[in-house]
Amino acid sequence: MERVPILKIGGVLLVSIQIDLQDQSVLALQEDLAEKISATGAHGVVIDISAVEIVDSFIGRMFATIASISRLFDADTVVVGMRPAVAITLVELGLTLGGVRTALNLERGMKILGELGRERRGAVTHFGEFPRDA
Amino acid sequence: MTADAGHAQRLTELLRENAELLIDKWVGVVAAALRGRSARTELEADFREFYAALVPLVGHDGKNISGPEFTEIRSLLEEYSRSRVRAGFTPSETASSVFSLKEPVFELVENDASPEVFQQALAFSRLLDAFGLLTFESYSRAREDIIREQSEQLLELTTPVVKIWEGVLAVPLVGTLDSARTQVVMEKLLEMLVETGSEHAIIDITGVFAVDTQVAQHLLKTVVAARLMGAECIVSGIRPQIAQTIVALGIEFGDIVTKASLADALRHALRREGVEVVRREVV
Known part of the structure; x- marks a missing residue:
C-alpha cells in the first residue's frame, strides 16, 4: 500500500496527494495526519489534490473527516487545487464538503491559513509559531 | 424472380x-x-x-x-x-x-x-x-x-467566459438555457477559473428569458462546484419574471450572492478582491 507523505512547512502540514487513492491509503492518511498534527501542534492542514483526477464518495468524505479530525486539534483544513471534473463529480454525488475550506491553488490555501491563524491567535502570538516546539 | x-x-x-x-x-x-x-x-x-x-x-x-x-x-x-x-x-x-x-x-x-x-x-x-x-x-x-x-x-459560440478584471470572470448567458448548454457553461467556467486563477465569477443571466427547475439546479450545481474549487460565484441580472418563477418554483438560492445588475456584481467582486474603485474629479 502506498502512503501519502505529510510535509511540515512552518505551522502548516502539507498533504500532497500524487497517487491513485485506495481506501486503505485514505484510512492510513487519516491516522498519520492525526498523529502528525498532535505531534507538531500545527495550526493548519493543506490537502493538495491538483493531481487527483478520479474521486468517489469515500474519498469525498475523507476531506470532511480530515477537517473534523484537524478541528479537534484546533487546526484548519484547506483543500486546494481541485480539478473541474472532480468538483463536478462531487457535486453530482451530492457532497458539498460542509465546513471544509477550499482554494484554487496551494499559494492561496497557505494565505487563507495564515489569515485564519492570525485571527485565531490574535496579535499576541507573532513570535513563535509553534508554542510546543519552542 | x-x-x-x-x-x-x-x-x-x-x-x-x-x-x-x-x-x-x-x-x-x-x-x-x-x-x-x-x-x-x-x-x-x-x-x-x-x-x-x-x-x-x-x-x-x-x-x-x-x-x-x-x-x-x-x-x-x-x-x-x-x-x-x-x-x-x-x-x-x-x-x-x-x-x-x-x-x-x-x-x-x-x-x-x-x-x-x-x-x-x-x-x-x-x-x-x-x-x-x-x-x-x-x-x-x-x-x-x-x-x-x-x-x-x-453551443460553442454562445457561451463565452470572459475575464473582466484580475481575478474576476464573467459569463454572460444569452438565449434559452437548457441542460446541455448549462453543462457546457459549467465545465468551461470551472476550467477558466483554474486557468486564470480567478476567485470570483459572475454569471449574468440578463439575456435569459426562461428558467425552469432543471436549469436552476444546474446553475446551483455550478456555483457549488466552483465553491469546491475555492472560487465564489455571483448570479446577476435576474429578470423580474424569472425572479417570480424562481420564487414560485420554490428554488432556494441559499447563501449564493445574487445582484440586480452586472455592475453591482462587479462592484461586489472587486470589493471582495480588495480593489477600491474611486471616482476622480474630471476636469
Whole structure:
C-alpha cells in the first residue's frame, strides 16, 4: 500500500496527494495526519489534490473527516487545487464538503491559513509559531 | 424472380438499347423542373451513373432494397441527396429526380408490343418508388446532420467566459438555457477559473428569458462546484419574471450572492478582491 507523505512547512502540514487513492491509503492518511498534527501542534492542514483526477464518495468524505479530525486539534483544513471534473463529480454525488475550506491553488490555501491563524491567535502570538516546539 | 427472369430481360434489353435516349429525356425532364438551378452536364453525369447501376436491378420489385446488390445504387443516391441538401434543393425536388425516369420508360414501353413488358415496367416503377423514398430519407438524414453540427457550433459560440478584471470572470448567458448548454457553461467556467486563477465569477443571466427547475439546479450545481474549487460565484441580472418563477418554483438560492445588475456584481467582486474603485474629479 502506498502512503501519502505529510510535509511540515512552518505551522502548516502539507498533504500532497500524487497517487491513485485506495481506501486503505485514505484510512492510513487519516491516522498519520492525526498523529502528525498532535505531534507538531500545527495550526493548519493543506490537502493538495491538483493531481487527483478520479474521486468517489469515500474519498469525498475523507476531506470532511480530515477537517473534523484537524478541528479537534484546533487546526484548519484547506483543500486546494481541485480539478473541474472532480468538483463536478462531487457535486453530482451530492457532497458539498460542509465546513471544509477550499482554494484554487496551494499559494492561496497557505494565505487563507495564515489569515485564519492570525485571527485565531490574535496579535499576541507573532513570535513563535509553534508554542510546543519552542 | 427466376420465373420471370426471361421477361425481365426484355425490359433490360429495351433499357440497354435506348440508354442514350432515356438518359437524355430523363435529364431533360429534371432540368426543366429545376429551371436551370443545376447544370445539365452535371445532372447528366450523375444520371448516367444511376442508370448504369439501375439497369442490372431490373426485375426486383423494390420491396426490400437493403440487400448487397443494392449497395452501389444506395450509396450513389445517398451522395446525390447529400449534395442536394447542401445546394438548397427541396426534398420533393430531390425525390422527383428519381421519379422522373418513369415517364420516358413508360413512353418506351407503350410502343412495345409484348404484354409482359407492361408488368415489368410496373415492377420497375415500384423499384423507382423505393429509390425515390430512399433519397427522401437520406435527404432528411443529411439535413439532421447539418442541424446537429450547427447546434454544436452554436453551443460553442454562445457561451463565452470572459475575464473582466484580475481575478474576476464573467459569463454572460444569452438565449434559452437548457441542460446541455448549462453543462457546457459549467465545465468551461470551472476550467477558466483554474486557468486564470480567478476567485470570483459572475454569471449574468440578463439575456435569459426562461428558467425552469432543471436549469436552476444546474446553475446551483455550478456555483457549488466552483465553491469546491475555492472560487465564489455571483448570479446577476435576474429578470423580474424569472425572479417570480424562481420564487414560485420554490428554488432556494441559499447563501449564493445574487445582484440586480452586472455592475453591482462587479462592484461586489472587486470589493471582495480588495480593489477600491474611486471616482476622480474630471476636469
